[in-house]
Amino acid sequence: MALKRALCRWGRFLLNLLYPPNCIRCGGYSQGEPLCPGCQRELEHLRSTGMQELINRWRRPELDFLIAPFIYATGIKGVLIQMKNESDSRRLAYFSEQVANAFQDSGLSADVVVCMPMSRKKLRRRGFNHAELLAQAVAARLELPYLPGVLTMDDAAAVQHTLGRAERQKNAEKHIGFGSGAIQGKTVLVLDDICTTGSSLSVACRLLKEHGAVCTIAATIAITPR
Ligand SMILES: [Zn+2]
Numbered sequence: 001m002a003l004k005r006a007l008c009r010w011g012r013f014l015l016n017l018l019y020p021p022n023c024i025r026c027g028g029y030s031q032g033e034p035l036c037p038g039c040q041r042e043l044e045h046l047r048s049t050g051m052q053e054l055i056n057r058w059r060r061p062e063l064d065f066l067i068a069p070f071i072y073a074t075g076i077k078g079v080l081i082q083m084k085n086e087s088d089s090r091r092l093a094y095f096s097e098q099v100a101n102a103f104q105d106s107g108l109s110a111d112v113v114v115c116m117p118m119s120r121k122k123l124r125r126r127g128f129n130h131a132e133l134l135a136q137a138v139a140a141r142l143e144l145p146y147l148p149g150v151l152t153m154d155d156a157a158a159v160q161h162t163l164g165r166a167e168r169q170k171n172a173e174k175h176i177g178f179g180s181g182a183i184q185g186k187t188v189l190v191l192d193d194i195c196t197t198g199s200s201l202s203v204a205c206r207l208l209k210e211h212g213a214v215c216t217i218a219a220t221i222a223i224t225p226r
Contacts, residue, residue, distance in 0.1 A: 024091045025079045034094040042075045060198045062206040065217045069102040072194055072222035080193055084130050095221050096137030103219055110189035110217055113139035113146045117153040135191035150181035151204050168199040176203050184212030195220040
């Protein structure tokens with residue numbers, strides 16, 4: 001697996017030398033920009049509004065704030081699935097910038113950044129946790145410390161998107177745990193790629209508060225509309 005990933009990385013590196021990097025969403029020519037003009041327009045249509053923060057706040061009291069620059073809809077699904085399955089520095093750079101900008105625009109501040117966990121079993125299979133890469137990139141942009149291993153997920157956890165709303169909550173409560181990390185008295189920014197029902201994020205935020213966090217802010221690339 002490691003050899004295959006290394007070969008893929010080399011292949012991509014050589015391709016980038018031969019052909020300049022293209023649009024991160026459709027692969028078309030983008031004049032060196034992350035998105036081609038068509039994809040730029042499509043993603044602009046999916047811009048989230050400040051209301052998402054409030055709506056989510058009423059629904060999930062454990063979460064003090066939720067920030068998501070995009071609405072999760074057909075136009076963004078494909079690129080976010082790609083991001084989950086293959087590590088790509090340009091996709092990561094674009095979306096981490098979008099999340100960091102949305103956070104800065106919110107006027108909120110945080111002390112530390114953590115990520116939603118992935119089970120060891122899944123991490124071995126995938127080779128990376130996309131939420132962790134996003135959290136590290138956002139933390140670097142915001143010049144905040146990233147704390148690894150604060151939240152954990154055990155190997156018995158089911159994949160959230162295969163479950164209904166009630167099952168998601170139970171699955172998250174049963175399998176997400178607190179690892180370690182100095183978060184006492186801190187405002188913690190928790191990163192994930194997508195917020196659908198908010199079950200995992202709310203369990204994570206409750207755990208963070210039980211371990212001393214004074215405020216929890218979740219930030220995701222996209223949020224499911226309601
Ligand atoms: Zn495009």
